[in-house]
Amino acid sequence: MRIASKTSTLPAIAGIALAVSFAVGARAETGKPPDPEAAKRGAGLYARYCVSCHGDKGRGEPPIPGSIRLPGFFTAPALDDSQHAWHHSDEALVRVILEGSPRTDRMPAWKNVFTSEDAFDIVAYLKSLWGNRALECQGPKHMSCM
Numbered sequence: 001m002r003i004a005s006k007t008s009t010l011p012a013i014a015g016i017a018l019a020v021s022f023a024v025g026a027r028a029e030t031g032k033p034p035d036p037e038a039a040k041r042g043a044g045l046y047a048r049y050c051v052s053c054h055g056d057k058g059r060g061e062p063p064i065p066g067s068i069r070l071p072g073f074f075t076a077p078a079l080d081d082s083q084h085a086w087h088h089s090d091e092a093l094v095r096v097i098l099e100g101s102p103r104t105d106r107m108p109a110w111k112n113v114f115t116s117e118d119a120f121d122i123v124a125y126l127k128s129l130w131g132n133r134a135l136e137c138q139g140p141k142h143m144s145c146m
């Protein structure tokens, strides 16, 4: 009797644990492909708030030649996998989105506009633009993962 009830509760507990861990990691996780639903939500936010500077599909602003660029003017980098957005963990990208860049107000803090869930959705969208190598090598391990 005892053994029988134990064997029937174990799979249930394992099932709950799996469901919880899936819910926590659902949006995106550093080094893993993003959740497609989160990426879809993030795409809407990106189109509304980010595309004007970071460009269609995260391609970034065209570079401005040093000779005509005003001192202290930063162009918006690409957020697809052509520059170094993928060298950052999901959490680091979310932090830049919520806190802005310390170097320029051109990249403002969005924390009064977005929750951190929204920011993770945007990161999921950005990651949907990356190839497998950038996804697998994302974050601090990019140096040793070529």
Ligand code: HEC
Binding pocket: 046, 049, 050, 051, 052, 053, 054, 074, 075, 076, 077, 079, 083, 084, 085, 093, 096, 097, 101, 102, 103, 104, 106, 107, 108, 110, 122
């Ligand atoms: C008005 C222009 C502008 C808008 C709008 C804007 N950004 Fe930026 N963003 C920038 C600039 C300029 C930088 C570079 C800052 C620096 O070099 O310190 C930047 C940097 C970033 C970075 C760091 C990239 C890296 O490789 O380190 C991320 C992530 C980012 N932006 C995400 C976003 C998201 C998401 C949105 C929309 C919610 C957004 N930005 C809206 C101008 C903008």
